[in-house]
Amino acid sequence: MSEFKFEAWPTQFLSINQHFGANPQNYAQFNLPGHDGVDIMAPTGSKIFAVADGLVSRVRTDPKGHNYGIHIRINHEDDYQTIYAHLQEVRVREGQQVEAGQLIGLADNTGNSFGSHLHLSLKRLNHNYKNWPYCFFDPTPFLLPLLGWQRPSGPYIDGWAYTAAITRVDDLAQANAGGINLRKTASIGGKLIDLVPGGSLMIVMGRERNGYTPVQVPIASLSNVPDPEPPPPPPPTELAGIFLGGSFEVGFW
Ligand SMILES: [Zn+2]
Structure with a gap:
């Protein structure tokens, strides 16, 4: 090794x-x-x-x-x-x-x-x-x-984070400065679950959709813990590289 x-x-x-x-x-x-x-x-x-x-x-x-x-x-x-x-x-x-x-x-x-x-x-x-x-x-x-990231411990709540507002490495992500709005669906019109403060770590659960990434956020990171309710449908589980926006080159070696 x-x-x-x-x-x-x-x-x-x-x-x-x-x-x-x-x-x-x-x-x-x-x-x-x-x-x-x-x-x-x-x-x-x-x-x-x-x-x-x-x-x-x-x-x-x-x-x-x-x-x-x-x-x-x-x-x-x-x-x-x-x-x-x-x-x-x-x-x-x-x-x-x-x-x-x-x-x-x-x-x-x-x-x-x-x-x-x-x-x-x-x-x-x-x-x-x-x-x-x-x-x-x-x-x-x-x-x-x-x-310096460590996988956050649960319990968690599932939701969607605006991809451009998080920094992702592998299956972990962090809310950028300013925080994110955690939403129930992958849309700016999706019902707001809560504000997740900047710096909070979360677990990426699948592929980006419509500019949003499915995440699990530790409930301890939320400012207002929502009432319990039936779990949402599971997000897609296929993991893939996601382009987070910003600068990049077309490629080569
Ligand atoms: Zn590159």
């Missing part, structure tokens, strides 16, 4: 805009099963940090000619490699040793990208992950501990 882990969040914003494996329809043209990394909020000129100690193996400073635009590759222990794409500026050079949390560049929108963000890819060289080519691995399990 590898001991490798991410020690630092790679941007100044704890928000994920597009998940690993999302939007397969955009990536089939590249023979990829979906989005080949994780897109993380990073406005133009904001700081990008190395997620772990490593050696800078490649730096590309030409914004043209590669889908990743200006980007950095860092080799870590146990054959892991991280890629930081769509940058404005690089602050390291090839062959340089870097530490977790070290400033390595600034964010932007170079390469095949719409809107400034960080595209973070994880590879494990000479290894294969599920049906993925080019040694791509899912970085999500490495990012999740850095969010």
Whole structure:
């Protein structure tokens, strides 16, 4: 077993805009099963940090000619490699040793990208992950501990959360600042269950519908516990990558 882990969040914003494996329809043209990394909020000129100690193996400073635009590759222990794409500026050079949390560049929108963000890819060289080519691995399990999230305990209440108002990683999500209105149905006209305060954690129960995500919220997080009533019909159980809105690129490796 590898001991490798991410020690630092790679941007100044704890928000994920597009998940690993999302939007397969955009990536089939590249023979990829979906989005080949994780897109993380990073406005133009904001700081990008190395997620772990490593050696800078490649730096590309030409914004043209590669889908990743200006980007950095860092080799870590146990054959892991991280890629930081769509940058404005690089602050390291090839062959340089870097530490977790070290400033390595600034964010932007170079390469095949719409809107400034960080595209973070994880590879494990000479290894294969599920049906993925080019040694791509899912970085999500490495990012999740850095969010400091722990699965909330019940009892829960089921409802629908406006997808753009939550930050999701795998089957957990957090209400963004300002909180969310938890609704009975996937619609702005859906009956309001209660306000869930910003920062509250919830469990994602299925696929997004109509801009809303089915969630289970701990009753302890609600400001007004509703009266008991018959349970609503179960939400769809199929899990899938969900594009949460915001910036992303069309794709490639
Ligand atoms: Zn991306």
